[in-house]
Amino acid sequence: MSRRFVCTLTVAVALAVCGCWDQQLLKNERTVSIGGMDEAPKGKLRATVSIRDTTITEAGSKDTSEIHTVVARSTQHARQKIDEEVSGIYSAAKLRVLLFGEELVRNHDIMPFLDVYYRDPKSPLSARIAVARGTAEELIRLKMVGDKTIGLYVDDLLKSMELDAAIPQVNIQTLHPLDRGFDFSLPLLAVKRGVPAVQGMALFNGIRLTETLNLDESRVYLLLTGLGKQNLRMTLQPMEKNKSSGYQYVTINVKKIRRSLKVIVADDQEIQVRLNLKLRVAVEEDPSNHLYKMSVMHNLERLLSEELTDNSKKIIRKMQKAGHDGCGVARRLMAFHPKLWKRIDWKKEYPQVRFDTRVSLEIVNTGITQ
Amino acid sequence: MGFFSRMFTNNRSKSKGTAKRSHIASEDRAVSAATKDNVEYVQQALYQTGDLENRPIVCSAGQGCLLYLDSVCDPxxxxxFILKPLFAAGEDDPMSVITSSDVQKHTDLERxxxxxxxxxxxxxFEGGRECYVVRVPSVNNRAVEEPMxxxxxxxxxxxxxxxMNVNLQLIRKQIGSRNLVVRRYRLGKxxxxxxxxxxxxxxxxxxxxDEIDRKIKAIDADNLMNAYMILEYVENQSFSPFPQILQTERPDRTIGNLLEGRIAFLMEGTPTALIVPVSFFVFYQSPDDYNSRTLAGTFIRLLRLFSFFIAIMLPAYYIAVVSFHYxxxxxxxxxxxxxxxxxIPYPPILEALFMELAIELLREAGMRLPAPIGQSIGIVGGLVIGDAVVRVGLVSYPMIIVVALTAIASFVVPSHEMSYSVRLLRFPLMLSAAFLGFQGIVFSLMAILVHLCILESFGRPYFAPLAPMRLxxxxxxxxxLPFWMLNERPMESHSQKLIQESNRQKGGAKR
Structure with a gap:
């Protein structure tokens, strides 16, 4: 045995074995499917997680959920504390939903709690984020809904609402703190008769929750902020506001959105925003009208446009009042009017910005054939 | 290296001694006039072998004796061919009487x-200074059946x-060209x-x-029984996991390769043609591709190439995923x-090694046993063990799926040799995946790719249309692609004429 042989062997073994510290055997991991953060006294964090386990037998698979709650100083500290009471290695790599309690986001900056998610390479960047009315713990403590674990249930719920274009697609990655110039909004969840349900949206001013919208409002909000998508459905009441016969509602399905946002600065100080929205919609439900007549259809188009314009104006006012810049006006100013941006105090200026909002609507389809 | 050379050459001194003695008795010996002397000499030269027959003949041509080896001649x-014509004829020269296709006169008894x-x-014949040597071999051929x-x-x-003669006949029957050349050798001392x-x-x-000719002639060994031994002697890199010589038992595959300018090596006693030079992709071509239509042929060929990746990478990928990158x-x-x-109590690498070895065992056991028992081994092994091992909780369901898929994929290769190398290659890949995760797989695949690019089969690039790229x-x-689009032979065989079909003939329809 020459010395060279021994050296080669040593190097080979050393190279091969150096990866073993990084090994993370799937069978030893306990993966969290939903995590929640709530306010705790003295600025501490109250973290609740649900660990989902699946047992596979020949008859099929069965899900179980295990809930842990700890009070900790930070997110990473919470992870350590949960690991202390969990058998196996705690892992957040398969987190599906991250919930914030309403009180926490109203009173605290949440960005420090998210920091660890942007550092860990195994971080679940595609996990959805939502705000829970009351506390997140209360929602997670439901444990199972039907035969679904709470994590899976909330994730599927949010996913289906995203597909319906009722709430925006928000995940940990889109919430990145370096992405400045507009304010984010999160879906709002509540427990309704023992079942989690989407209630609307939570609008943020910077990092604080300042206003909530119901689902009807949030759909218009999505259209205005450019987050809306195809298949966004709205049920509107274009005329006869006080009649209640069932004939007064029209449901439209948005097929195509053309949105133009223009930020105009007059005389280097007055900021004006011109927001034009052109929609091509399909009418899916309209018991009162017979839309084969062009005049009836054009009339309906006009009425719907007016109603949507009214709604939009209301929502823009709400946003301004709450200090929520969902349209990203600030980013335009940063980009195109940097001198002005440096001079003004945006927090004070934003509610005074004049919005000129206009929605026009065109019906492209009224029946089954597309 | 001193360690290895000592290991492999430990009996050199012994073999030198015998090698010197081998050529003692090959001097000329003239045929004696007395039949008795000749018979005695032959008996001694063959060391009194028991199958030497001596039939005395007394006929009108004279008195003599017929000597032959019972075991290789047909009574x-x-x-x-000999006895009947001899006894029927008068005193004519035996050369003109004997009806065998090959009759020779020799004066040298050794020959x-x-x-x-x-x-x-x-x-x-008594008194003659020469002997007649007549070809009467006993032929015992099996039918030219489809290889298993x-x-x-x-x-x-x-x-x-x-x-070998039947095999040559099978080739000649298909290639009518007078350019088909056979060079014969006599191998093994x-x-x-x-x-x-x-x-x-x-x-x-x-x-x-010339190169192959030189290599074959250079083999200086006592025993060369079959073509597989020649293969190891002439192959450039015996320790490469990839075969550099194509073995096939199919005449049509051999002929197809000959027509692309390759060279086939045939040997008596071996039902296989060895074909050189070959590239990696030749191992993935099957006669079925050419016998079916182009779309089906292409699909199946791509599927086979895809199976190469499944066969070497799937278990490694699974191990890396469940132990590093879930x-x-x-x-x-x-x-x-x-x-x-x-x-599951064990780490995934042990699970995988256990199942892979179990499958290899099953395959080997099933192959050695006669067909009816072989099948029951398959059932016992595949179903019973596979099911029980999961129920007991030693191996997980996904691992069973992975191992089974891998096994199937490794049997898709049309060449048995390549199938072996694919099955061997996945073990180092599995180990590197277990040690280093995805990085390990990437390192190993890089090593394999580099090796494939360096490797040559008789001086021709092994990874041919890819590594010297030729679209x-x-x-x-x-x-x-359809045959009418294959106007040129592949480059890697270095054939003298590249064009094998012209699509612009006078009067022919233009495509």
Whole structure:
């Protein structure tokens, strides 16, 4: 045995074995499917997680959920504390939903709690984020809904609402703190008769929750902020506001959105925003009208446009009042009017910005054939 | 290296001694006039072997004796070609009487003895200074059946057999060109087996023919029993996991390769043709591709190439995922996999090695046993063990799926040799995946790719249409385009004429 042989062997073994510290055997991991953060006294964090386990037998698979709650100083500290009471290695790599309690986001900056998610390479960047009315713990403590674990249930719920274009697609990655110039909004969840349900949206001013919208409002909000998508459905009441016969509602399905946002600065100080929205919609439900007549259809188009314009104006006012810049006006100013941006105090200026909002609507389809 | 050379050459001193003694008795010996002397000499030269027959003859041509080796001659032929005509004829010259296709006159008895070993009988008449050597071999051929290990659904159903002449005949029947050349050799100092290389004189690279000729002649060994031994002698890199010589038992595959300018090596006693030079992709071509239509052929060929990746990488990938990178599993599948691996006591690499070895054992056991028992071994092994091992909780369900898929994929390769190398290659890949995760797989694949690019089969690039890139050759390596588009032969065989079909003939329809 020459010395060279021994050296080669040593190097080979050393190279091969150096990866073993990084090994993370799937069978030893306990993966969290939903995590929640709530306010705790003295600025501490109250973290609740649900660990989902699946047992596979020949008859099929069965899900179980295990809930842990700890009070900790930070997110990473919470992870350590949960690991202390969990058998196996705690892992957040398969987190599906991250919930914030309403009180926490109203009173605290949440960005420090998210920091660890942007550092860990195994971080679940595609996990959805939502705000829970009351506390997140209360929602997670439901444990199972039907035969679904709470994590899976909330994730599927949010996913289906995203597909319906009722709430925006928000995940940990889109919430990145370096992405400045507009304010984010999160879906709002509540427990309704023992079942989690989407209630609307939570609008943020910077990092604080300042206003909530119901689902009807949030759909218009999505259209205005450019987050809306195809298949966004709205049920509107274009005329006869006080009649209640069932004939007064029209449901439209948005097929195509053309949105133009223009930020105009007059005389280097007055900021004006011109927001034009052109929609091509399909009418899916309209018991009162017979839309084969062009005049009836054009009339309906006009009425719907007016109603949507009214709604939009209301929502823009709400946003301004709450200090929520969902349209990203600030980013335009940063980009195109940097001198002005440096001079003004945006927090004070934003509610005074004049919005000129206009929605026009065109019906492209009224029946089954597309 | 001193360690290895000592290990492999420990009996050199012994073999030197015998090598010196081997050529003692090969001096000339003239045929004696007395038959008795000749018979005695032959008996001594063959060390009184028991199958030497001595039939005294008294006929009108004279008094003599017929000597032959019972074990290699056909008694019916002796009767038909020698005895019957001799006794019927008068005093004519035996040369004009004997009806065998090969009758020779020899004055050297040593030469006659050599021929006796190949199925000749020796006739000597009292007083003659020469003997007649007549060819009466006993021929015992099996039918030219379809080879068991290279079945084709459509196309020719014949295969090579152990007789080289029959094999040459199968090739000649298909290639009518007078350019088809056979070079014969006699290999092995003790075995003296017949061998030949076959090539098309106007296609095969003459330098390559000379090179192979040189290599075959340079083999200096006592025993060369079959072509597989020659293969190891002439192959450039014996320790490469990839075979550099194509073995096939199918005449149509051999002929197809000859027509692309390659060279085939045939040997008596081996039902296989060895084909050089080959590239990696030749191992993935099957006669079935050419016998079916182009779309089907291309699809199946691509599927086979894809199976190469499954066969070497799938277990490694699975191991890397469940022991390092479980976050890449889509969330819908994640809990299913997690649920089944959660209670397995062993790390995935042990699980995988256990199952892979079990499959290899099953394969080997099933192959050694006769067909009816072989099947029941498959059932016992595959179903019973596979099921029980999961129920007991030693191996997880996904691992069973992975191992089974891998096993199936490794059997798709049309060449048995390549199938072995694919099965061997996945073990280092699995180990590197278990040690280093995805990085390990990448390192190993890089090593394999580098090796494939460096490797040569008789001086021709092994990874041919890819590693010296030649898009034209993809037409018949990765894909199988219709024959009218294959106007050129592949480059890697260095054939003398590249064009094999012209699409602009006078009066012909233009495509």
């Amino acid at each position: 019916d032929k002796i009767h038909e 006659a003895i050599d021929l006796m070993l190949e199925g000749y009988s020796v006739l000597h 290990n290279e079945k084709a659904i459509q196309g020719a159903h014949n295969g090579f057999i152990e007789s 003790m075995t003296k087996s017949d061998a030949s290389i076959v090539y098309l004189n106007d296609l095969a690279d003459p330098k390559l023919v 976050e890449v599993i889509p969330k819908e599948v994640f809990y299913q996999i997690k649920g089944s691996v959660a209670k 034209k050759d993809w037409k018949d390596s990765l894909m199988r």
